[in-house]
Amino acid sequence: MVADLDEKRLSAIKALFPDIQTVKDYNDILKNPAIDAVVVAVPTNFHFKITLEALQAGKHVLCEKPLAMRPEECLQLGEASRQAGKALMVGHIFVFNQGIAKLRDYIVSGELGKVHYAHSQRTNLGPFRYDVNALWDLAPHDISIFNYIFNSAPVSVSARGHKCLGGNLDDLGFATLDYPDNIMVSVHVSWLDPKKVRQITVVGNQKMAAWDDLDVEGPIKLYDKHVEKTSVYYETYGEFQLLSREGSITIPKIGFNEPLKAQAQYFLQCIEKNQPPVIADAGKAADVVRTLAAIGESINRRGELIKL
Numbered sequence: 001m002v003a004d005l006d007e008k009r010l011s012a013i014k015a016l017f018p019d020i021q022t023v024k025d026y027n028d029i030l031k032n033p034a035i036d037a038v039v040v041a042v043p044t045n046f047h048f049k050i051t052l053e054a055l056q057a058g059k060h061v062l063c064e065k066p067l068a069m070r071p072e073e074c075l076q077l078g079e080a081s082r083q084a085g086k087a088l089m090v091g092h093i094f095v096f097n098q099g100i101a102k103l104r105d106y107i108v109s110g111e112l113g114k115v116h117y118a119h120s121q122r123t124n125l126g127p128f129r130y131d132v133n134a135l136w137d138l139a140p141h142d143i144s145i146f147n148y149i150f151n152s153a154p155v156s157v158s159a160r161g162h163k164c165l166g167g168n169l170d171d172l173g174f175a176t177l178d179y180p181d182n183i184m185v186s187v188h189v190s191w192l193d194p195k196k197v198r199q200i201t202v203v204g205n206q207k208m209a210a211w212d213d214l215d216v217e218g219p220i221k222l223y224d225k226h227v228e229k230t231s232v233y234y235e236t237y238g239e240f241q242l243l244s245r246e247g248s249i250t251i252p253k254i255g256f257n258e259p260l261k262a263q264a265q266y267f268l269q270c271i272e273k274n275q276p277p278v279i280a281d282a283g284k285a286a287d288v289v290r291t292l293a294a295i296g297e298s299i300n301r302r303g304e305l306i307k308l
Helices: 007-016 044-056 071-084 098-109 134-150 259-273 282-300
Strands: 037-040 060-064 088-091 115-125 156-162 172-179 183-190 192-204 208-212 220-229 242-250
Touching: 037 044, 044 060, 044 071, 060 259, 071 088, 071 282, 088 259, 088 282, 098 134, 098 192, 098 208, 098 220, 115 134, 134 156, 134 172, 134 183, 134 192, 134 282, 156 282, 172 282
Parallel strands: 037 060, 060 088, 115 183
Antiparallel strands: 115 192, 156 172, 172 183, 192 208, 208 220, 220 242
16 A cells, blocks of 8 residues: 555556555555555654554554654654564665675775774755755765764764755755764765765775765775885974875675665565564664754754764
């Protein structure tokens, strides 16, 4: 079954899938005992309400990111899923991207050495949202990625946003996230950019890695580049005590998968095995929402550092 308030959307779905039942009231889905699981893909401010109602109706739930508008609501949904004995999963789709998995492998294995910093860019000209700003729309992807590859949530954030188009919502934003082990992360998101960019760079003291989601031939590149301190002493030119080492660039073979399909398969596996979705559960969702809330607070305070 599918529910939508827009008759044109329902007609389009019916044309694609003639056997599907279409309704305008989502409660018709929640009341149907033949439905085991639901996907919640509605405006963000309705995520908490509908997800909670679905869990209380005895349904497994996969909800689009972010899971809710407040971290406390995410944790409340997690408790509701435990009480109902149902799987609750948030759509942090990029943790199912094989390029991101490879990036995490490089970090966990120590291939990059000690990570100094990382930065991401997620930009395009539109699409524009009217329920949340660009940071709440786009940054959950990058925050969930960095939390995944660093196996931690940030400990502090600072951010600036800008309303270029004259509306009430920030069209672009720059956020700095501080992670444990002195790792600094920069996140740039925008609805107002000439190019569609989906990139992440991670810099270690031994090697560096870059991910480009739009590069279908080689989304991951491993750079054998680092900086070394020379033992030679220069009396005057201190900068010459640091030497850059240039090595080869490796493009590992990354098996193609459709992250959305992998996410759906994982959700179904959790239901079949009666186990929680550990890599995208309510706790992970709360970490992302807590960070987003801190970013919003920092923007309101003109970039002030906010500790989590």
